[in-house]
Amino acid sequence: MSYKECQQYLLQCLNMALGSQIEGETSYTNSFDVKVGEHGFLFIPRLPSSYVIDDSLYQKIFLIANAALYPSYTVLKQNSAYFVPLDSPDIHTQRALYFPWKKGISKRLIIPDLDSFAASQTGSVIPIMENLSVDYNKVTSIAIAGNSGSGKSYALTYFLSMLKSISELIIIDPKFDTPSRWARENDVLVIHPEKNRSKSDFVSQINEKLSQALDLIYTRQGILFENSDYKFDHLTLVIDEVLALSEGTNKAIKDSFFSLLSQIALLGRATKVHLLLVSQRFDYNSIPVSVREQLNVNIQIGNINNKTVQFLFPDLNPEGIVIPAGLGTGLIQIIDNEHPFQVLPLLCPTYYTKKGIL
Numbered sequence: 001m002s003y004k005e006c007q008q009y010l011l012q013c014l015n016m017a018l019g020s021q022i023e024g025e026t027s028y029t030n031s032f033d034v035k036v037g038e039h040g041f042l043f044i045p046r047l048p049s050s051y052v053i054d055d056s057l058y059q060k061i062f063l064i065a066n067a068a069l070y071p072s073y074t075v076l077k078q079n080s081a082y083f084v085p086l087d088s089p090d091i092h093t094q095r096a097l098y099f100p101w102k103k104g105i106s107k108r109l110i111i112p113d114l115d116s117f118a119a120s121q122t123g124s125v126i127p128i129m130e131n132l133s134v135d136y137n138k139v140t141s142i143a144i145a146g147n148s149g150s151g152k153s154y155a156l157t158y159f160l161s162m163l164k165s166i167s168e169l170i171i172i173d174p175k176f177d178t179p180s181r182w183a184r185e186n187d188v189l190v191i192h193p194e195k196n197r198s199k200s201d202f203v204s205q206i207n208e209k210l211s212q213a214l215d216l217i218y219t220r221q222g223i224l225f226e227n228s229d230y231k232f233d234h235l236t237l238v239i240d241e242v243l244a245l246s247e248g249t250n251k252a253i254k255d256s257f258f259s260l261l262s263q264i265a266l267l268g269r270a271t272k273v274h275l276l277l278v279s280q281r282f283d284y285n286s287i288p289v290s291v292r293e294q295l296n297v298n299i300q301i302g303n304i305n306n307k308t309v310q311f312l313f314p315d316l317n318p319e320g321i322v323i324p325a326g327l328g329t330g331l332i333q334i335i336d337n338e339h340p341f342q343v344l345p346l347l348c349p350t351y352y353t354k355k356g357i358l
């Protein structure tokens with residue numbers, strides 16, 4: 001579809017569906033116009049208008065356009081109206097509402113052999129979907145949230161397999177489950193609960209490791225002070241089911257755990273110390289708010305609604321975002337200076353692996 005055809009099609013859709021929202025005005029009465037570009041389209045109202053140009057109008061146009069353009073384009077959901085100035089001498093049309101989009105829809109990666117796929121990757125790039133990847137040099141902390149059975153462990157195993165060649169890994173596995181098996185197969189350090197030891201004892205052991213990571217951060221900061229270009233190896237602390245660590249743990253130990261996590265999240269960026277956290281939800285009981293604010297890859301799988309997105313995407317109303325059907329689907333947001341800030345529909349990769357790991 002050419003831009004011109006797309007423009008006409010969008011105008012028709014908006015003329016028909018927007019009617020009641022804008023007091024029956026249409027592009028035929030010259031009330032608004034649409035312009036299509038490579039990265040999105042503009043809704044140009046002609047002012048003065050009998051309708052109000054506000055968030056509610058913006059979200060309405062988003063709903064109409066996103067459905068109308070699916071699957072040719074994915075319109076990227078914004079939290080509020082996105083105004084842009086237009087270079088026009090005519091005061092009636094000097095502004096527009098902007099709707100950025102991505103060509104096509106999110107497509108799942110299907111990986112026939114995870115080990116050889118992981119071995120074939122070079123550099124620090126982790127493929128996520130057919131047209132989306134994360135550069136591990138540009139992000140610090142990753143969070144994966146989702147209800148039970150949504151595919152968190154499956155997604156975590158994928159990340160672990162990809163990270164193995166990029167970063168040193170330390171795995172903390174409170175459920176003594178898939179990550180521990182993966183760690184055994186791949187010769188990676190894992191901390192898991194053991195018989196005859198209390199929960200607080202287990203969390204103390206984790207605190208010890210976190211504290212060593214924090215010491216490493218301080219040492220690396222000293223090196224950076226002398227040579228700001230120094231390149232460090234990545235170290236990633238992987239914590240599965242974070243919520244299980246803070247619940248029912250002695251308060252002093254939980255406080256130290258939170259404090260260590262916060263410091264690592266805040267200071268790890270420059271020194272290449274990362275967190276990869278997995279939890280059913282990321283409320284203030286599972287991680288401190290300061291850690292949540294530092295997360296730069298947010299993944300929510302399974303049920304997507306106002307309630308489930310409130311912790312990782314507090315400003316997002318997921319209405320109108322087309323969540324693909326199937327296992328391991330949801331939303332992803334990558335906050336680096338390469339990707340636009342928006343939240344995208346996600347399909348986690350499907351892969352095949354040696355028996356016994358999962």
Ligand SMILES: Nc1ncnc2c1ncn2[C@@H]1O[C@H](COP(=O)(O)OP(=O)(O)OP(=O)(O)O)[C@@H](O)[C@H]1O
Pocket residue numbers: 146147148149150151152153154155327328329347348349350351
């Ligand atoms: N992207 C995917 N592609 C194919 N199958 C998937 C995908 N994600 C999850 N699954 C399947 O869905 C099932 C549940 O996934 P998983 O065990 O990872 O969920 P979970 O969120 O970790 O659950 P729990 O919290 O109960 O451990 C598994 O059998 C897994 O094989």
